[in-house]
Amino acid sequence: MERKKFLRNIVLVSLAPAVWLAACKDTGKPAAQAGEQATYTCPMHPQIVQHKPGTCPICGMDLVPFDKNNKDHSLTLDNSQIALANITTMTIGAGDLAGFKQLNGRLATDPEKTTVISSRVPGRVEALYVKETGVSIKKGQALYRIYSEQLASLQQEYLLAVAQVRQFPDDARFAQIEKGARQKLSLYDQSDTDIQRLVQSQKVDPYVTYPAPQGGVVAELSVTEGQYVTEGGAIMRLEGYHQLWVEADLYPAEAVKPGQTVKVIVAGWEQEPQQMTVQFINPALQSGSQLMQLRGTIPNPENRWQPGQQANILLPVKSKNDVLTLPVDAVIRDGKGTHVWIEKSKGKFEPRIVATGMENYDAVEITDGLSAGDKVVVTGAYLLYSEYILKKGADPLAAAAGHQH
Missing domain, CATH: 2.40.420.20 (conserved putative lor/sdh protein from methanococcus maripaludis s2 fold)
Structure with missing residues (x-):
């Protein structure tokens, strides 16, 4: 009996390590599985980490494993x-x-490329051939047609002076009167061709069509058809955009001098910096500020930029x-x-x-x-x-x- 008991104890002792290892393996499986649990984060905010799918509490993006x-x-x-x-x-x-200091600037219309079209004679605007702003105008293009009673009187006066010269060709006084009458018509923008046509037809024509003295874009219209205008009254304003001003604000302590070359970066055209020479620095501070203003011009091929557009001026400071x-x-x-x-x-x-x-x-x-x-x-x-x-x-x-x- 005791022999059987002894053998049974030996078997139990020999099997104990195997049972213990099996138990360890069983308990180790959940731990390994827990270590393999998926982890999720936000692509934009990596500090957001969790162990289940969801959305980022900061930006709302789906979390990714x-x-x-x-x-x-x-x-x-x-x-x-x-x-x-x-x-x-x-x-x-x-x-x-090379180092640069950046000044905030803007593009502006160059006043030298601006023309105000005014009426050369008093009268009524019979036809306005350009009726809206933003339209491109070419030099010589007809802009408006005006009826002027005063012009008709001057034409009649000139016809009379021409008749007197023909009747008394040796009279210097009549020749002087004819010359003065012709000069008046010229001042009313009557060309030599118009005056010659008047003499040949012997008919007064009170209507005058005025062409554009230069090309540009109509920036402002001051009259409408049928409106009476005085001599010198504004009809429209043309602006040329093929050259623009660049203006920027700066403090008096910033070292910039007229004639200095700077770079201009127009917003949206960062890959095409423009070289500009500083042409003018306002010696007086702007009202209500401690800022001065510098100015220069840059070419504007094909009118790619518009007045009012943002531009940055880069001042070289060191290298x-x-x-x-x-x-x-x-x-x-x-x-x-x-x-x-x-x-x-x-x-x-x-x-x-x-x-x-x-x-x-x-x-x-x-x-x-x-x-x-x-x-x-x-x-x-x-x-x-x-x-x-x-x-x-x-x-x-x-x-x-x-x-x-």
């Missing part, structure tokens, strides 16, 4: 993805960088030589710092924290974080930023900081 155990700090894209995202790179090197520079769009800034993307190998990109220095409208100095010869992403960097958050569920800047440390 990501692998939080993925410790790789780089992104790998194939050729089609690189082409679709328009990702291009450049090898950074040392060069020169640096032998510095590392990148295009402004290659540098990504957020509340946590500044970083760029570098291509480590074909199709493999990773973030890199950088420090910046002097900057102008299209380039920025890199003072730390990069070396000459690094291959840096210059277009598509923001798409890499979004793709990193989408796949990794983390801020690239935080990942870059951890990687560099």
Whole structure:
């Protein structure tokens, strides 16, 4: 009996480790499953992390799953993805960088290209050939037709003077009267052809059609058909836009002098900076402010820009030589710092924290974080930023900081 009891105890002792290991494996399964639980984040706000699908409480976007155990700090894209995202790179090197100070400006109509059309004779506007503003006018184009009783009287006076000269050709007094009458008609914008036609027809014509003295755009109409106007009364105003003023406000301490060359960036045409010479600086401060005003002119081919459009004036202030520079769009800034993307190998990109220095409208100095010869992403960097958050569920800047440390 005791022998059987002894054998049973030995069997129990030998089976105990196997039972314990099996129990450990059973209890380990839920833990492993819990570790494999999906994690979700917002592509725009990586600080939002949860273990179930939903929407971002900040922007409302759908949360996307990501692998939080993925410790790789780089992104790998194939050729089609690189082409679709328009990702291009450049090898950074040392060069020169000019600094600029930006002034807010605006485009304005050049008064030298503005013409006020006024009536040369008093009378009634019989026909107005341009009846709305914004219409382009060519030089010599008919603008309006006017009926003038005063012009008819002057024509009759001239016909009488011509008849007297013909009857008394040797009378100097009549010749002087004819010359004076002709001069009056010329002052009323009667051409030599009009006067010759009057003499040949011997008929008074009180209607005069006035052409445009120059081309431009009708900016203002001051009369309507049937309206009486006085001599010198405004009919319309034409503005030429093929050359525009550029005006900007500046403080007296800002060093700008007439004759200085500056750059002008028109809103929407940032890739086509214009060179402008400062022609005038108002010596008096503007009313109610401590600002002065500078002015220059730029050409406006094909009337691509309009008066009132915003423009920025870039004043050169300093320059640096032998510095590392990148295009402004290659540098990504957020509340946590500044970083760029570098291509480590074909199709493999990773973030890199950088420090910046002097900057102008299209380039920025890199003072730390990069070396000459690094291959840096210059277009598509923001798409890499979004793709990193989408796949990794983390801020690239935080990942870059951890990687560099």
